[in-house]
Structure formats: structure tokens, C-alpha cells
Amino acid sequence: MTNHERPARPDPTTMPATRSRVRLGVFGILWVLVLLNFVDRSALSISLPFISEDFELSPAVNGWVLGSFFWTYLLFQIPGGWLLDRIGARKVVLWAAGLWGLFQVLGGIATGGIMLVASRLGMGASEAPVYPAGSKLNSKWLPSKERARGATFIDAASPFGSAVGGLIITGLIGLSGSWRWSFVITGVITVLVSVLYYVYVRDDPEKHPKTNQAELDYIHGDDPVTQETEQGALPAVSDYARSSSFWAMWLGRLGWATVWWGIISWSPSYLSNALHFDLAGLGWGTFFIYGMGVLGQVVSGFATDRLRARTTNYNRAMKLVLAVSGVGTVASILVLPTVSTGYAALVALALAVFFNQFGGVYWAIPSWLSPRSQVGRVGSVMNVASSLGGAIAPVVMGYAIGASGGGYAGAFLFLAIAGVVYLAGSMFIDFNRPLATRRVLEPAVQGR
Secondary structure, eight states: GGGGSOOOOOOTTSSOOOOHHHHHHHHHHHHHHHHHHHHHHHHHHHHHHHHEEEEEOOOHHHHHHHHHHHHHHHHTTHHHHHHHHHOOHHHHHHHHHHHHHHHHHHHOOOHHHHHHHHHEEEEHHHHHHHHHHHHHHHHHOOOGGHHHHHHHHHHHHHHHHHHHHHHHHHHHHHSSSSSHHHHHHHHHHHHHHHHHHHOOOOSGGOOOOTOOHHHHHHHHHHOOOTTHHHHHHHOHHHHTTTOOHHHHHHHHHHHHHHHHHHHHHHHHHHIIIIIIOOOOOOOOHHHHHHHHHHHHHHHHHHHHHHHHOSSOHHHHHHHHHHHHEEEEOOOOOEEEEEOOSSSHHHHHHHHHHHGGGGGGGGGGGGHHSSOOGHHHHHHHHHHHHHHHHHHHHHHHHHHHHTTTTOHHHHHHHHHHHHHHHHHHHHOOOTSSSSSOOOOOOOOOOOOO
């Protein structure tokens, strides 16, 4: 081929820029922190059979120990959301993760039940802003069409952290001969990752030195639901209080969280005490159960984004996903009291977690249906429901188990009822409209 026959090289100045992928790194680091969040939390539930023996705790007291984390987690949700909207996710998560890592270490050197509860209360307070921070970064760093995947990607770290946490914690207990080292080691790792998070993450894409204009253009696409509320007056607290969708979201999240935290708090004890799994079997059993939750998160995230891309009726698409989640969760839980073998119970628990974790798409709701400047607060109020579910479930189940002499049928019935609440709340959210809009008052009539 002669020179005049060769195609001319494209002019680099006229070629479209390759889009940078900084947002993937931002969410990757946050994912690792959320994973550590659940590794740290699982240390208590996995170690509980050993801790209750060392400290001579009854099932009812164990329930209060498991639930203590959530009382401060609940109380600090709204202050944490306010801080996120005021000073940004970068600084808030640095301090939050650093503190919860230190409280995790404190749990490892606890000398009794009171000190252990104190460490859990500190962890609850410091972990409160983490999930609302994910929703805040979702609204800033992702276009609307990627937010379901972004939300479920972050939320998938919770079942995955619980899954690998079972293996990590049982492995550390086996190697060290004590549950205490599992707390200390995971706490120190959390502190180190919090520093890495602060070094890399920025609150806004424009502030990150590696974000190019092509990625900024991609991120800042129009939001089809909340763009009008961004241009007008922001909704007030009273506007949210009058919103049926807002309360439906809150109630659905409460039911979802009660199921999830009930399973994550008591399933290790159920496998150990009722089904007689040994230490190695306990680790692999919890890995299988929570690993199915990761699969549920991935399936729901991609299915939701795919359905939303094919229709403008977001209401129909979302309710289809959430109906499958709610019905599947309740049906799987109701099977548990009828099974008689350990492996059948593992499958039923795994299916319950798989369908329950479709509910990770809830974390996309604040970024879809509220103004960007209010996402942190709306997400934190939604997470109050999660905290309340986490505070109630371990305690109620502990009393139910104690009242039945160690049986779990009553505890599972309670979780099935919570699953019905999750399903009902999800069906009453209107996904075609913002959660709330500013009420416009009629001007006063002159002369009156």
C-alpha cells in the first residue's frame, strides 16, 4: 500500500476523550469499608457461643448484647446524615471508620458483659453515617441509570462481609485459641483502611484530580424524577411527614431490616446450638448463607437497572423486584421450622437471605427520589428504620428462644411477620414521583 493509499490517522484533538473511571475506585474503597463493617459486626455473632460461655450469659442477655449496637446506631443516624450534608462524606467516614475500629479493639479486651456492651454502643454510634454516606456518594458520583447497581454493589458488601467474616473470625479463633484476637486484628485493619479511604475519595467528582471531563459529562445526566425539585424550593420536614411514600419506604425498610438483622444475629447460634455445627462447619455454613445474599444483591441491582431502562413506569419495575423479594423472603423463612436436617436448614436460610438482599435497592431510593442536597438526611432517616429493626430483632428472638427452651420456631415466625411488613411497605411507595415536594401556600386574600 502506498503512502497516499493509507488512511489518515485521526487528529487527537478531535477524538472524543476516553472516559475516566474514578467513580469505580471511589465505590471500590467504600465497598471495602462496608465489608469490614460487617466483618467487625460478625465477630460478635460468630464468637457469641464462646463469649456467652466465658461470661455466663443467658439467651435473653445474649439478645440484649447483640441488640445493644443498634440503639446508638439508631440515635446517631440523623446527626450523621446532617453532618454528611454539611461537611461531606470524605471527612465523616474517615472519623467514623477510625472510631469504630478502635471500639472493635476495645471489645477484644473486654473483661465482662458490661464492657462488651459499652464497646458495641460505641461502634453503633460511629458506624451510623456509613450507609447514608454511600447514598450520598451515589447521588454525586453516579448517573441515575447506574444508581441501582451502585446501591446494591455497596450493600452487597454486607452479606459478603458476613460471609467472609464467618471464615475469617472462625479461622482467627482457631489459630489463636481465643475469640479476643479476632476483635483486635479486624479493628486495626479497619483503622488502616479508613486512612486509605480519606486519601483517595473526594465528595464531588469535580474535586478529584483524576476525573476527566468525559466522566463528569457522563455523571451529570438529567435525573428524570428529582430534577424539578432541584430547581425549586426544597421540601421541608413537614412535607416529608405528609408523604405516604416516605412512610411506606420507612416501614418497608423496618420490616426488611428486622429480617436481615434477626438472621445475621442468631443464625450462628442456631447452627451451633440447634444444629450442632462444629467451628469449621459454622464458618462454611455462614459463608454459604451470606454468600447467597451477595448473589441476591447482584441480581436485583442489574435487574432493576435493566427494567428501569426499558420503561418510564418506574413504579411497575420497582414493585416487581420488591414483590419477588418480599414473597421469596417470607416463604423461605416459613420453611425453616419444618426442616429436620442441618443442610436443609442451610438451604432455607440461604434462600431467605438471597431474596431479602434484593432490598439493597432501597439505598438507591434517596438518590432517586430526593434532592441531592437532602440525600444524606433522607438516607439517614431511612436508616433509622434499619437501626430500629436491628435493635428489636435480636432481643425479641432472644426472649422467644429462651421461652421455648432453646427452640427457634417462634423466632422464625416473628421474622416471617417482619417480612410481610417489608413487602407491604414496598408496595405503597410511588417510584414515579419524588418522596416529597414543597407545599405551595395560597397567598392571603387582600382586605381580609
